[in-house]
Amino acid sequence: MSENAVAVLPLPSLSTQSALPAINDAAAPFDDEHADIILRSSDDVDFRVHKLILRLASPIFSDMFSLPSPVPTSLAADETRHGLPVVKLAEDANTLDFILRWSYPVATPKVAELRTITLILDAARKYGIDALYASLAADLSRAVDSDALGVFAVATSFGLEVVAALAAVHSLALPLELLDSAELSHLSIYSYNKLLQYRFACGKSASAVTKKRNWFGRTDCPQVVRVNRGAGSFGSSTFSCAQCYTRDPWDTAQNWQAPLQYWNYLTQVGDLLTHHPHTSVVLSAGLVPSWVACANCRTGDKSNGFDSFTRCLAEEVGAAVAQVPVPKFC
Known part of the structure; x- marks a missing residue:
């Protein structure tokens, strides 16, 4: 080939050209x-x-x-x-199929995946189909157990107040460090701050239960926790055990006494509830200590009773958290 010759590249064959997408x-x-x-x-x-x-x-x-x-x-x-x-x-196609089926006089399928619900809600907002929000609220609510924060983010973004409140309550089951979701891009700083304020209020109420003593009088609360009404007596009995029992570190006026393990457990649970206000914390097997009663305590039928004690506490914590008003998030 001479120096002035121009190289001619072969044209691509039809088989190598990009094909049009199949419709x-x-x-x-x-x-x-x-x-x-x-x-x-x-x-x-x-x-x-x-x-x-x-x-x-x-x-x-x-x-x-x-x-x-x-x-x-x-x-x-x-x-x-x-x-x-x-x-x-x-x-x-999946999003469009759902919207069209909802619009047509045909059965509308249930939606389980949060991401799919989000895409449909985005399309509903784009096309002004406001009535579709209420239709998807039930599908969105069913996703709270798998992704409470994600549901909260989507619900607040689309103004679904009832679903947002439900998701906020369910989010209490998660430790603060595990509050994460793929849908966080939908969560505004305002809504997240409101959620944290609600969680803090629940934590304060739940933790306070561990320092209250009114629930000690429940009939299903084990009698191992007792008031020392006089020297050497617990209630109507004359039983006292300095080896197993110590005084209540908080409520000294009533002179509640119980094994030291009970007071340590309440202290530890109270600290944890401040940041994770949920009954699962109370019932966590890793927190419940064991108490080996002395011979006198075993004779007096003052057995461990931790299972009953924790169940009573869990019910009281659940009731306390339920009393905290759920704010408006949207």
Whole structure:
């Protein structure tokens, strides 16, 4: 080849050129041959639908279809298929299928995944389908056990106050350091701060139970915790055991006495409840100590009783937390 020769590169063969994306047709009822428009999802699924139904469901679609052609909007049809105008949308097929099924007189499927619910709510807001929020509230509520903070974030973002309150209560079951979710991008600083304030109020109320003594008198509370009404007596008995029993470190006026392990347990649980106000903390097996009673205590039938004691405390903590007002988050 001479110095002045120009190298000619071969053209790519047809087999190496990028193929157009395959267009798929949606299943019934969105394959109706009598439809008058096609909505195409972002993943190239065509839904053959009726303008009239879309007008009734969405004010955005209603405005679009009332404008003369060509439509000066991002929802304008830019091609045709099967003789019908095609409108390309940003939503994927799953999201679009749910919204259309909700709009049509057909059964609407249940949604379990929080991410899917979020995408549908985003689309509902975009197209002005406000009534869809209430329909999805039940699906969103069912996700609180798997992702309480995520549900809280989504609910506050879309103004679903009842669901947000439910999620806030369920979030108390998680330690503060485990409050995380993939949906945190929907959570505003205002809502998160309100959630932390609510959690702090619950922690204060729950922790205070460990320093109260009114619940010691419950009939199901083990009698191993007693008031020393006089020298050498617990209640009506004359039993006293300096080896096993110590005085209450907080309420000295009533002179409650119990094994030291009880007071240590209450102190530890009270500290933990401040940041994690939930009955699961009280019932945590790792916190419950053992008490080996002396011979006199065993003879007096003052057995351990920790299981009953912790159950009573858990019920009191649950009741105390339930009394804390849940604020408005939205």
